[in-house]
Structures are given as C-alpha cells and as structure tokens.
Amino acid sequence: MIEPRTLLLGALATVCFSLTGYVLVPALGVETTPITLENGRAYPPVLSEQAAQGREVYRDLGCVYCHSQQVRPETFGADLDRGWGRRGSLPVDYVGQQPPLLGTMRTGPDLADIGTRQPSETWHLLHLYDPQLTSPGSNMPPFRFLFDEVEGHDERALTLPEGTVANGVSVVPTARASALVAYLQALQQPPDVTGSSDE
Amino acid sequence: MSDLDEPDIAALHKAVLREQKEPIEGREPVPIWMGAVFVVLIAWGGWYLGRYDARFDTQRADMQPLVTEVKSSPPSEPNTARGDAAMVERGAELFGGRCAACHQATGKGLPGVAPPLDGSEWVTGDPERTTRVVLHGLTGPIEVAGQPWNGAMPAWGATMTDAEVAAVLSYIRTAWSNDAGTVSLEDVKQVRDAHADRSAPWTADEL
Amino acid sequence: MAELEHAQLLAKLDGSCRRPVLLFLISAVVWLLVGSTLALIASIKLHAPEFLANDAWLTFGRMRTAHLNSVAYGWAAMAAVGVLLWLVPRLTRAPLRGTRLLEGAAWAWNGLVAAGVVAILTGYSTSVEWLEFPLPIAMGLTVCFAVVAGAGLDALHRRQVDHIYVSLWYLTAVMVWFPVLYLTANIGIHGGLLSGVAQAMTNWWFAHNVLGLFVTPIALATLYYVLPKVIGRPIHSYYLSLVGFWALALFYNWAGLHHLVGGPVPMWAVTVGIVASMMMLIPVTTVAFNQHMTMRGHFHLLRSSPSLRFVVFAGMSYAVVSAQGSFEALRGMSEVVHFTQYTVGHAHLGMYGFFSMMMFGGYYFILPRLTGREWPSATLIRVHFWCSAFGIAVYFLALTAGGVQQGLLLLDPGVPFLDVVQATLPWLQARSWAGLALTVAHIAFAISVAQMVLGLAPARGTPTLLAQRVTSQGGAA
Numbered sequence: 001m002i003e004p005r006t007l008l009l010g011a012l013a014t015v016c017f018s019l020t021g022y023v024l025v026p027a028l029g030v031e032t033t034p035i036t037l038e039n040g041r042a043y044p045p046v047l048s049e050q051a052a053q054g055r056e057v058y059r060d061l062g063c064v065y066c067h068s069q070q071v072r073p074e075t076f077g078a079d080l081d082r083g084w085g086r087r088g089s090l091p092v093d094y095v096g097q098q099p100p101l102l103g104t105m106r107t108g109p110d111l112a113d114i115g116t117r118q119p120s121e122t123w124h125l126l127h128l129y130d131p132q133l134t135s136p137g138s139n140m141p142p143f144r145f146l147f148d149e150v151e152g153h154d155e156r157a158l159t160l161p162e163g164t165v166a167n168g169v170s171v172v173p174t175a176r177a178s179a180l181v182a183y184l185q186a187l188q189q190p191p192d193v194t195g196s197s198d199e
Numbered sequence: 200m201s202d203l204d205e206p207d208i209a210a211l212h213k214a215v216l217r218e219q220k221e222p223i224e225g226r227e228p229v230p231i232w233m234g235a236v237f238v239v240l241i242a243w244g245g246w247y248l249g250r251y252d253a254r255f256d257t258q259r260a261d262m263q264p265l266v267t268e269v270k271s272s273p274p275s276e277p278n279t280a281r282g283d284a285a286m287v288e289r290g291a292e293l294f295g296g297r298c299a300a301c302h303q304a305t306g307k308g309l310p311g312v313a314p315p316l317d318g319s320e321w322v323t324g325d326p327e328r329t330t331r332v333v334l335h336g337l338t339g340p341i342e343v344a345g346q347p348w349n350g351a352m353p354a355w356g357a358t359m360t361d362a363e364v365a366a367v368l369s370y371i372r373t374a375w376s377n378d379a380g381t382v383s384l385e386d387v388k389q390v391r392d393a394h395a396d397r398s399a400p401w402t403a404d405e406l
Numbered sequence: 407m408a409e410l411e412h413a414q415l416l417a418k419l420d421g422s423c424r425r426p427v428l429l430f431l432i433s434a435v436v437w438l439l440v441g442s443t444l445a446l447i448a449s450i451k452l453h454a455p456e457f458l459a460n461d462a463w464l465t466f467g468r469m470r471t472a473h474l475n476s477v478a479y480g481w482a483a484m485a486a487v488g489v490l491l492w493l494v495p496r497l498t499r500a501p502l503r504g505t506r507l508l509e510g511a512a513w514a515w516n517g518l519v520a521a522g523v524v525a526i527l528t529g530y531s532t533s534v535e536w537l538e539f540p541l542p543i544a545m546g547l548t549v550c551f552a553v554v555a556g557a558g559l560d561a562l563h564r565r566q567v568d569h570i571y572v573s574l575w576y577l578t579a580v581m582v583w584f585p586v587l588y589l590t591a592n593i594g595i596h597g598g599l600l601s602g603v604a605q606a607m608t609n610w611w612f613a614h615n616v617l618g619l620f621v622t623p624i625a626l627a628t629l630y631y632v633l634p635k636v637i638g639r640p641i642h643s644y645y646l647s648l649v650g651f652w653a654l655a656l657f658y659n660w661a662g663l664h665h666l667v668g669g670p671v672p673m674w675a676v677t678v679g680i681v682a683s684m685m686m687l688i689p690v691t692t693v694a695f696n697q698h699m700t701m702r703g704h705f706h707l708l709r710s711s712p713s714l715r716f717v718v719f720a721g722m723s724y725a726v727v728s729a730q731g732s733f734e735a736l737r738g739m740s741e742v743v744h745f746t747q748y749t750v751g752h753a754h755l756g757m758y759g760f761f762s763m764m765m766f767g768g769y770y771f772i773l774p775r776l777t778g779r780e781w782p783s784a785t786l787i788r789v790h791f792w793c794s795a796f797g798i799a800v801y802f803l804a805l806t807a808g809g810v811q812q813g814l815l816l817l818d819p820g821v822p823f824l825d826v827v828q829a830t831l832p833w834l835q836a837r838s839w840a841g842l843a844l845t846v847a848h849i850a851f852a853i854s855v856a857q858m859v860l861g862l863a864p865a866r867g868t869p870t871l872l873a874q875r876v877t878s879q880g881g882a883a
Contacts, residue, residue, distance in 0.1 A: 002570055007570070010579075011578065011582040012586070015583050015586050015659060016586070018615075022611040023600075026257065027594075027599070027600055027604045029672075030257055030603055059531065059533040061465055061467045062471050063467060064467070064535075065471065066466070066467070073263045075262050076261075077741055078818065082816075082819045083293055088262070089260075089670040090260050091602065091670050091671065099601075099606075100606045101533065102670075104535065105749075106746065119354075120301070131455070133311065134301070135300070139452055140455060141451060143465070161311045214778070218416065221496070221635070222571060222630070223569075223571070224572060224641045225641060227646070229646055230695075241685070244681040244684060248677055251673060251677040251680075252674045252677055253672070253673035256672070256673075260670045260671060261666070262668050262673065263673070295822060299822060304822035304825075
C-alpha cells in the first residue's frame with residue numbers, strides 16, 4: 001500500500017537527484033570563465049557592443065529555431081565535411097553566453113562558425129533582405145522589415161537586381177540589420193583553443 | 200454562462216447515476232517474460248554507461264577527444280599525400296562550405312552576388328593569379344566570361360590553410376566544364392610567402 | 407441503496423470542483439484554437455517563405471514560438487490542471503476547497519499566457535526553448551500552479567479513502583515535480599545563475615521533464631481512471647502499475663540530455679540521458695501491457711464510447727511514441743535524425759497523439775458530469791475523432807519519413823544544402839495539410855464544448871454514443 005508520504009518524498013527525491021546531476025554538477029563543474037590562449041588573448045572574446053545588440057536581434061526574431069550553433073565533432077555526423085566548422089564545438093566556446101543558442105533544428109545550416117565561412121557583410125545583408133537573391137529555393141523567410149526603403153540614392157543602399165524595388169528607391173539596412181550582421185560575422189570558433197584557465 | 204453558476208445537482212446526478220464503480224486494481228503478477236526483458240535492458244544500460252561514461256569527466260564533451268588532443272590532429276587538414284582525387288574531393292567539400300553561398304553549387308554564379316567560376320578564365324587561367332584572388336580577395340570592376348562584374352570577393356588567407364586553398368583551387372579548376380590542372384600545397388605556399396605583407400584585396404588592374 | 411448514496415457522493419465531489427475545472431477546461435479549448443491558428447501559419451511559412459513575411463511579429467521564429475507556448479502553457483497545461491482538479495476530489499473522496507482562489511488562478515493563468523504570447527510576438531522572447539516567457543510571467547504561472555497544488559494536496563490530506571489509487575500517485579507526484587522543475591529552470595536560467603553549456607543542460611533537463619513529469623503523468627492518471635471506469639472492470643495489475651510509476655519517476659528525470667547528443671556538453675551526461683531514455687521502455691511496457699490486458703474482451707466498446715475511443719488511441723500512441731523516443735536517443739539514431747523534422751514528428755506524436763487525445767477523452771467523460779448536459783452531436787464527435795486521428799497520423803508519417811531523408815542527406819557532404827531544403831519541402835507541405843485536418847477537428851470539438859457550457863446541449867440523461875451499444879449495459883460515456 002502506497003502512503004502519501006512515500007509518494008511526496010519519493011517524487012521530491014527523484015527530481016532532486018536529477019537536479020543535482022544535470023543542474024548543480026554542471027553549474028559547478030563546467031568551465032565558466034574565459035581561458036587565455038597561447039597567444040595571450042582571452043577566449044572567447046567579448047562581443048562588440050554592436051554584435052551584442054545583434055545577438056538580441058537574433059534572439060527576438062527566433063533564428064535559433066532554424067539554425068543550430070554547435071558543430072558536431074569529427075567522429076559524429078558530417079559537419080566538418082560540410083565546412084560548418086573547423087573542429088567540434090567545445091564547452092569553452094559558450095563560456096558566458098546567456099543564453100547559449102545551441103539550437104535543436106537545422107532547417108538552415110549550423111551557424112557556430114558562420115563568421116569564418118561567410119565574412120561578407122554585403123552577402124549577409126542581401127541574404128537577410130531576401131534569401132532568394134543569394135540562395136534560390138531557400139525556405140528561410142525574408143527579413144525585409146529590417147530594412148528601410150528611402151527615396152533617392154544612399155551610400156549604404158544594397159545593390160539589388162533590376163526591378164526588385166521601384167525605380168529611385170534605395171533599400172537601406174536599419175541599425176538592427178547591421179547589428180545582426182555584425183553578430184553573424186563575430187560567430188567564429190577558431191581551430192586551436194588550447195590555453196590556460198584564468199582561475 | 201448561467202449554467203456555470205447554478206449547479207443543478209439533480210442534473211449532475213443523471214450522469215453519475217449511470218457510472219460504473221470507482222476503479223480499483225487487480226492483483227495479477229508481473230509476467231516472468233517481462234521481468235526477464237527488464238533485467239536484460241538494465242544489464243545493457245549498465246554496459247552502455249560503463250562504455251561511454253568518459254570517466255565522468257565534466258570537461259570532456261560528447262564524442263570529442265580532450266581539448267589537448269584536438270590540437271595535435273587538426274581534422275580539416277587535407278592530406279595532399281593522398282593524391283589528387285582525395286584532394287579534389289576535399290576541395291569539393293570546402294567549396295560547398297565556403298564558396299557555394301556566393302558562386303552557387305553549380306559554379307554558375309548568381310547575378311548581383313558573384314560571377315561564375317564555371318568557364319571563367321580567372322579560374323582556368325594562370326593558377327598563381329587565382330591563388331592570389333582566393334588568398335587576399337578581389338574587388339572593383341572585372342570581366343568574367345565577357346560579362347562585367349563589380350563586387351567584393353572575400354579574402355580566405357586568414358581562415359584557410361595552404362592545403363585547404365590548394366584543395367579548393369584544384370576542385371574549381373577541374374569541376375563542371377573546367378579542365379585545368381590541380382594546384383599543389385607548395386604552389387599556394389609560394390604565393391602566400393611572396394605576398395606575405397598583403398592585407399588589402401587585389402583589383403583587376405593589379406593582377 | 408448504497409449505489410444511490412455513492413452517486414450522491416460523486417455528484418457532491420464533482421460539484422465541489424465544478425467552477426474551477428470548467429474554467430480551466432474552457433480556457434484550454436480557447437488556447438487550443440489560438441495555438442492551432444498560429445501553428446498553421448508557422449507550418450505554411452516553412453514551405454512558402456513569402457507568406458505573411460512583411461511584419462516582424464509574423465515572422466516564422468515568432469509564430470512558431472507563440473504556437474508552442476500557447477499550446478504548451480495554454481492548452482496542455484490548462485487542460486491538464488482542469489483534469490487534475492476534477493480527478494483529485496474523486497480519488498480522495500474529499501470535496502475540493504479553495505475554489506474561489508482556484509478560479510482566480512485560472513483567470514490569472516489566462517492573463518499570463520496571453521501576456522507571454524504577446525511578449526513573444528513583440529520580440530521579448532528569451533529564445534530558450536520551452537522557457538520563452540520572460541521571468542515575471544513564469545513567476546506568475548508558478549504562483550498559479552502553487553495554488554492548484556495547494557488545493558490538490560489539501561484534498562489529499564483530507565482523503566476519505568484507505569487505498570490510494572494509481573491515478574492519484576501520478577497526480578500527487580506532479581504537484582511536487584512541476585513547481586521544482588519550473589522554478590529551478592526559470593531562476594537558474596533567467597535569473598542569471600547559469601550560463602554557457604550548464605544553462606543548456608538545465609534547459610533540456612527542464613524541457614524534457616515538463617513532458618515527462620508534468621503532462622505525461624496527468625495523461626496516465628486520466629488513462630488509469632477513465633479506462634476501468636468506462637468498461638467497468640478493474641485495472642489488470644496493481645504490481646505493473648507500481649513498477650510503471652516508480653520506473654517513470656526514476657528514469658524520466660534523467661532522459662532530457664538526449665537532446666544534446668553530439669553537442670558540446672559532458673559526455674557522461676549525454677550517456678546517462680541515453681541510458682535513462684532506453685530504461686523508459688520499462689514503465690512504458692508496463693503501462694501498455696496493463697492497458698491491453700484491462701481492455702481485453704472489451705474492444706467492441708471503442709465503437710460506441712467517445713471517451714474510451716480517444717483514451718485508447720492516446721494510450722496506444724503513448725506506447726509508440728515512447729518506444730520511438732527511446733531508440734531515437736541512441737547515438738547512432740540521433741546522428742541521423744537529430745536536428746531534422748523527424749524530432750518534430752516525434753514531439754507531436756507525444757504531445758498530440760498521446761497527450762492531447764487523452765485530454766479529449768477526459769473532456770468527453772468529464773463535461774457531462776459538470777454541466778448536466780449530454781454531448782450535442784455524435785457527428786461532431788466523429789468529425790473530431792477522425793480528423794484528429796487522421797491528421798496526426800499523416801503529420802507523424804510525413805515528418806518521420808521526411809526527417810529520415812533529411813538526416814541522411816545532411817550526412818552526405820556531397821549534397822548541397824539547398825538540395826536538402828528542396829527534399830524536405832513536399833513533406834512540409836503534407837504537414838500543413840495534416841495541420842489543417844487537426845484544426846478542423848479542434849473547431850468541431852470547440853463547437854461541442856461551447857454548446858455544453860452554454861446550456862445548448864440536451865439534458866436527457868442518456869449518453870451520446872457513437873454507435874449502438876452491443877451489450878445491454880449502459881455504462882458511462
């Protein structure tokens with residue numbers, strides 16, 4: 001015969017057991033401070049202010065639901081062969097990230113090392129404005145609302161194919177679009193991250 | 200919502216009156232076969248845990264060698280000694296990861312994004328020039344297969360090793376309708392060393 | 407006339423929880439409709455990216471997230487709480503107390519979920535899966551659930567039974583589990599205590615447990631109650647129930663890390679997650695076997711009883727989805743299907759084929775007892791059942807096949823990424839059609855429920871059956 005006390009204590013014990021293993025142990029055991037690389041630089045580097053703002057744009061638009069940011073290691077999957085990274089991702093790559101945007105879907109490619117793979121700001125802006133311009137057949141949504149349409153010529157205007165917008169109209173990235181691209185360019189996982197912990 | 204406020208007990212009775220008894224449990228034992236299956240399952244679990252526990256080392260990421268071991272075997276280094284076929288194959292993968300976003304998997308390029316590599320004299324011509332384009336980038340007006348282009352090709356020297364550049368060049372020079380020779384690691388190294396102080400992209404005039 | 411007395415007791419118990427239960431159950435149906443609409447929009451966007459693409463709040467990343475949170479915290483959680491609050495008095499024979507407070511909790515719950523969904527649509531999502539609501543909203547929901555758990559445990563304390571029936575084990579455990587999970591995860595993650603991969607681990611510890619230790623137990627409690635109740639026969643084996651319950655409590659807790667297989671998290675943790683996932687075969691086998699042996703000889707009742715039909719469908723889905731999940735966790739399987747639409751198919755078989763269908767069964771059983779009305783139309787129920795069953799079947803098969811194909815293509819670096827995208831599109835289109843069928847089912851269901859609660863349904867005292875009963879036994883619907 002099961003008593004309520006057994007149930008309550010049993011339920012509490014089982015959940016606290018896993019809480020210890022999956023929350024407390026990693027919280028205390030996984031690296032949480034940047035390391036110093038052999039070249040003296042801290043890793044991971046701090047994001048520039050603009051890139052940090054871009055990370056917020058990435059978050060609020062839900063890019064994480066189509067893009068992972070975790071490169072699978074050499075012995076698992078084909079990420080390295082696809083050129084999605086130069087090594088498997090490690091816990092140290094995510095130090096200080098809040099939240100880590102690991103993701104669980106790959107409707108689009110992994111972006112952990114996109115800054116290395118696609119350094120071009122022009123490409124990113126064009127792609128965000130309309131993925132069909134750079135990647136015909138993509139099912140990534142266009143993010144046109146991150147751009148302003150202004151009358152006349154503008155320095156920062158995208159170079160679009162004829163007929164994309166009305167004549168005399170320029171498409172100019174907003175601050176949010178530029179920040180997002182700065183973030184994408186900053187997404188890099190360098191091959192060699194051996195170094196010492198600051199602790 | 201008047202019905203919500205006034206519980207009509209008599210009406211409620213109607214549905215409960217036809218109810219079966221409150222449920223109870225029978226006392227059948229757990230079948231032996233099921234117990235046996237569970238024992239096998241738990242034994243497997245113990246074995247699997249022992250096999251992949253990584254000694255409960257919290258620094259060791261799933262399916263990864265330790266950080267210190269990563270360094271000694273950079274996984275993306277193509278082995279040129281394996282011969283041209285393997286190198287071109289690796290080049291194709293690198294192309295898919297680094298170049299196809301602009302030049303497209305077909306090598307045909309895309310208007311407004313990047314010129315074609317398929318049938319481009321820039322690719323099949325002097326390999327030294329192509330190497331410089333890939334290592335340091337290219338900007339400003341150029342002509343490819345009779346068409347004018349004016350874009351910016353990123354520099355790859357900083358993020359690709361000589362072997363990788365050699366592999367990707369060998370691939371684009373032999374893929375699609377292109378039929379030029381492969382490029383070796385030494386060729387790339389020579390070009391890189393010759394222009395070690397170059398950081399700005401090339402222009403068509405310079406090349 | 408012990409039988410009459412017993413019926414009076416049941417009527418009294420039902421009466422005690424009537425208002426809060428109805429509030430939770432009705433709200434849940436509204437959220438189901440909202441969630442279905444958001445789901446359809448998100449689904450269409452995946453194969454027609456230009457669809458509703460001009461506004462930030464309509465973008466895929468927000469629609470999909472608003473969908474998940476409205477069905478998880480609006481539909482699923484509110485339906486689960488409603489059923490819990492109805493089952494607890496019946497299982498303890500103690501009338502529910504604190505119903506005013508519970509009604510307040512229901513209203514607050516609605517307000518909080520609405521605020522959370524609006525927050526997501528306007529760009530305040532945290533982008534932490536299953537925990538997208540900003541912290542204040544999550545704290546509000548915790549308080550609401552504390553009220554529910556308080557009322558439930560109070561009834562448990564005043565119980566008038568010696569033996570605690572298996573359904574009540576699950577419900578009691580849920581009242582402990584959910585607050586611990588939800589509070590730890592929200593405070594740890596959004597309260598700034600955790601960062602990096604430790605945060606990701608907590609995230610998946612929570613996200614998997616919200617299924618395993620919140621919605622699953624409530625659905626199983628429903629199964630264990632409605633099944634014997636409708637067919638009028640005891641559950642096959644107490645011992646099987648016992649093994650099933652404790653195995654679930656022990657193993658489900660540890661299963662969550664299979665969401666990070668091959669990821670940058672400690673290998674031992676992933677291994678433990680995989681082993682625990684495989685061990686879930688134990689509770690699942692016991693539940694499935696218990697259900698089957700109880701049903702044996704009574705399958706003809708599926709033709710007539712709406713609640714039984716939904717509940718048994720749900721129970722079978724539970725066996726399938728859990729077994730699938732166990733093997734999906736294995737590294738070899740994960741290497742192919744993780745990150746693909748396959749996992750979406752799996753999630754929906756669990757949350758819909760199992761959980762939602764179980765709740766529908768619960769509604770069909772409970773509402774006549776709370777409204778004094780009978781379901782207005784057998785046709786509406788049939789439309790609901792078949793559109794739901796057909797919809798989820800197509801949904802699951804399309805994304806399972808499409809996901810395996812997608813996974814295999816992704817493993818072949820020679821296949822350009824855009825070709826992988828193209829290969830998934832037909833499957834995603836099929837999924838939209840399946841979603842449409844599910845939405846039709848929900849509209850039929852909502853019409854029935856509306857008629858019940860607005861007093862438009864008949865009060866004749868005989869159940870609405872889907873077919874003539876073969877036996878003379880009336881039984882419960």
